[in-house]
Amino acid sequence: MTDCSTDVAIIGAGPGGSTCGGFLRKYDPGISVDIFEQEVFPRDHVGESQLPVVPRILNELGVWDRIEACNFPIKIGGTYRWGSSDDLWNFDFLPYGRFEDEPRPGKFEGQRQHTAFQVDRSIYDKVLADYAEELGCKVHYKSRVREIVHKDDAIERLILDDGTSVKAQYYVDASGHVGILRRAMGVEVEEPSSLKNIALWDYWHDAEWAVSLGVGGTRIQVLSLGYGWIWFIPITPERTSIGFVCPADYYKASGLTIEDLYLKALSEEPRLSKLTAGATREGTVKTTKDWSFIASRMSGKNWFLAGEASGFADPILSAGLSLTHASGRELASLILEARRGGDFGWMCGEYFRRNAHRVRQHIRFADYWYSANSHFSDLKAHTAEIARDAGLNMTADEAFQWLGTGGFVEEDMEVAGYSLIRIDQLHVITGKLSGTPSTSAIHGFNLFVLKTKNAEEVKIARFGNGRVVSIRALKRDGKVLPLNGLFGWVIVGLEHSPQLDLAMSYLFEKMSKVGHWDTHTSTRLIECLDAMIRDGWVKPKVSQSIPVIRHILPTESSVVRNNE
Numbered sequence: 134m135t136d137c138s139t140d141v142a143i144i145g146a147g148p149g150g151s152t153c154g155g156f157l158r159k160y161d162p163g164i165s166v167d168i169f170e171q172e173v174f175p176r177d178h179v180g181e182s183q184l185p186v187v188p189r190i191l192n193e194l195g196v197w198d199r200i201e202a203c204n205f206p207i208k209i210g211g212t213y214r215w216g217s218s219d220d221l222w223n224f225d226f227l228p229y230g231r232f233e234d235e236p237r238p239g240k241f242e243g244q245r246q247h248t249a250f251q252v253d254r255s256i257y258d259k260v261l262a263d264y265a266e267e268l269g270c271k272v273h274y275k276s277r278v279r280e281i282v283h284k285d286d287a288i289e290r291l292i293l294d295d296g297t298s299v300k301a302q303y304y305v306d307a308s309g310h311v312g313i314l315r316r317a318m319g320v321e322v323e324e325p326s327s328l329k330n331i332a333l334w335d336y337w338h339d340a341e342w343a344v345s346l347g348v349g350g351t352r353i354q355v356l357s358l359g360y361g362w363i364w365f366i367p368i369t370p371e372r373t374s375i376g377f378v379c380p381a382d383y384y385k386a387s388g389l390t391i392e393d394l395y396l397k398a399l400s401e402e403p404r405l406s407k408l409t410a411g412a413t414r415e416g417t418v419k420t421t422k423d424w425s426f427i428a429s430r431m432s433g434k435n436w437f438l439a440g441e442a443s444g445f446a447d448p449i450l451s452a453g454l455s456l457t458h459a460s461g462r463e464l465a466s467l468i469l470e471a472r473r474g475g476d477f478g479w480m481c482g483e484y485f486r487r488n489a490h491r492v493r494q495h496i497r498f499a500d501y502w503y504s505a506n507s508h509f510s511d512l513k514a515h516t517a518e519i520a521r522d523a524g525l526n527m528t529a530d531e532a533f534q535w536l537g538t539g540g541f542v543e544e545d546m547e548v549a550g551y552s553l554i555r556i557d558q559l560h561v562i563t564g565k566l567s568g569t570p571s572t573s574a575i576h577g578f579n580l581f582v583l584k585t586k587n588a589e590e591v592k593i594a595r596f597g598n599g600r601v602v603s604i605r606a607l608k609r610d611g612k613v614l615p616l617n618g619l620f621g622w623v624i625v626g627l628e629h630s631p632q633l634d635l636a637m638s639y640l641f642e643k644m645s646k647v648g649h650w651d652t653h654t655s656t657r658l659i660e661c662l663d664a665m666i667r668d669g670w671v672k673p674k675v676s677q678s679i680p681v682i683r684h685i686l687p688t689e690s691s692v693v694r695n696n697e
């Protein structure tokens with residue numbers, strides 16, 4: 134290659150790099166973007182099971198139809214053997230109703246807006262990189278970045294393996310767990326969890342489940358053993374990813390080889406033996422370990438971290454690609470806004486705040502998930518240690534509140550939730566894991582008084598459509614409340630009356646007039662109120678002159694229920 138000069142140089146053509154590059158070119162066809170990838174695609178990669186936020190981003194990027202055309206299994210949720218009982222239970226993404234099989238390829242509409250994909254990364258990553266190339270990014274394969282030349286916090290150039298020098302206005306580290314630029318810039322990482330796991334996986338062909346179920350509504354299967362858990366993810370009609378995760382210490386103490394431990398785990402899971410009957414293995418167990426971390430900063434003078442280079446939680450939540458695509462999308466908006474003269478320091482601060490928050494929430498949830506699993510009979514000491522380090526107490530209500538330490542307000546969606554899980558679903562999940570349902574924050578009260586005084590009014594960023602706009606929000610004790618969206622409406626309602634029925638009928642009238650009311654709005658508003666109470670924005674009270682609200686949360690719902 135001859136020396137290169139470009140507007141944005143991206144290291145890595147995985148989902149983080151191609152999402153960032155694709156969005157940059159989509160929203161500014163004049164910008165030059167060069168992506169440097171050490172491998173030649175297609176290449177295999179772990180991380181196949183998505184959450185529904187990913188297709189939304191793919192749709193905005195304009196690549197959803199191409200991914201759909203690959204005929205990857207549609208993911209409608211997960212099937213778990215996890216928590217307080219032996220029963221298998223399902224968690225479904227569709228908030229209402231059940232998934233109906235429909236002809237494919239489909240469109241990103243109706244029920245498909247709530248589903249995700251389980252993808253063969255060798256195909257998926259190539260489709261994304263090819264699409265970024267079509268949008269105008271130059272993707273250089275077999276181009277490993279060897280060195281980052283920098284002066285203090287400013288990068289001067291990259292040097293590739295063949296000696297080529299690359300100069301850019303901005304540099305993006307999307308090199309995944311390698312984090313080549315992050316390491317070169319001496320960015321420290323925080324490891325807020327004692328999860329120190331190892332994963333072993335291989336690919337299987339013609340596994341029974343993949344063949345009989347096809348590519349319609351599939352679920353990731355997450356099956357606990359005494360000493361770890363197994364994932365089963367059909368990624369094409371013929372190919373299935375089967376992995377095993379356990380604490381790295383357990384693996385060391387077992388004295389088994391990687392291969393023997395993998396086979397032992399699979400043979401001890403009866404459901405899996407049935408699912409893999411007649412299937413053949415590709416034959417090399419892949420392995421990786423120690424993945425939980427958050428970068429202590431995600432930008433410098435002229436560089437940024439995106440995707441897994443900036444942080445990762447744990448495979449248990451299937452959240453890596455969500456975090457990766459989200460950060461790639463936001464970073465593209467940030468860079469474009471910076472080139473228009475936007476407030477660089479503020480935008481970088483917001484980019485870090487949001488991305489670090491997301492990873493931290495996922496790590497917190499993973500800690501809870503591991504420590505609330507009674508099936509880990511051989512790992513009691515290990516899970517007790519995670520629980521102790523995390524400060525976890527195992528009653529559902531306390532665990533629920535602990536999960537919300539970072540806040541139950543989902544800024545991205547402007548709804549109440551936690552790591553993309555709506556607050557009502559979260560109640561049911563904590564019930565499933567701990568054996569007792571947690572309690573709604575509005576139950577037993579009838580007046581809801583706003584407590585927004587003494588909060589600082591701040592501007593938070595909304596990234597999208599290639600722009601970064603500021604929206605008003607309140608901040609107190611590390612919690613943030615956007616003043617728009619449904620939260621803004623709750624404030625309007627409670628300013629009208631602290632009595633919930635009066636506030637809701639006022640909102641019904643106001644929101645209907647502007648076309649903001651549909652059949653699910655009242656449920657969503659109640660969820661927002663629940664989140665606002667938990668985050669301290671609203672104080673629930675009891676008036677003796679009116680009946681109190683009974684809001685009993687189910688142990689099962691259409692979204693979380695026993696597997697039939």
Ligand SMILES: Cc1cc2nc3c(=O)[nH]c(=O)nc-3n(C[C@H](O)[C@H](O)[C@H](O)COP(=O)(O)OP(=O)(O)OC[C@H]3O[C@@H](n4cnc5c(N)ncnc54)[C@H](O)[C@@H]3O)c2cc1C
Nearest residue numbers: 145147148149171180182278308309332440441448453454
């Ligand atoms: C065991 C395990 C299971 C997981 N399961 C899931 C799951 O079920 N669902 C999910 O959503 N996520 C999962 N993940 C996370 C998921 O794999 C990652 O979040 C995702 O791959 C991150 O994408 P990325 O683009 O940031 O990095 P990557 O996909 O790793 O891409 C980085 C690219 O950079 C290239 N590169 C690296 N160094 C250089 C260099 N010096 N020069 C040039 N190129 C370079 C690499 O070749 C690679 O192609 C899992 C992770 C692990 C560890």
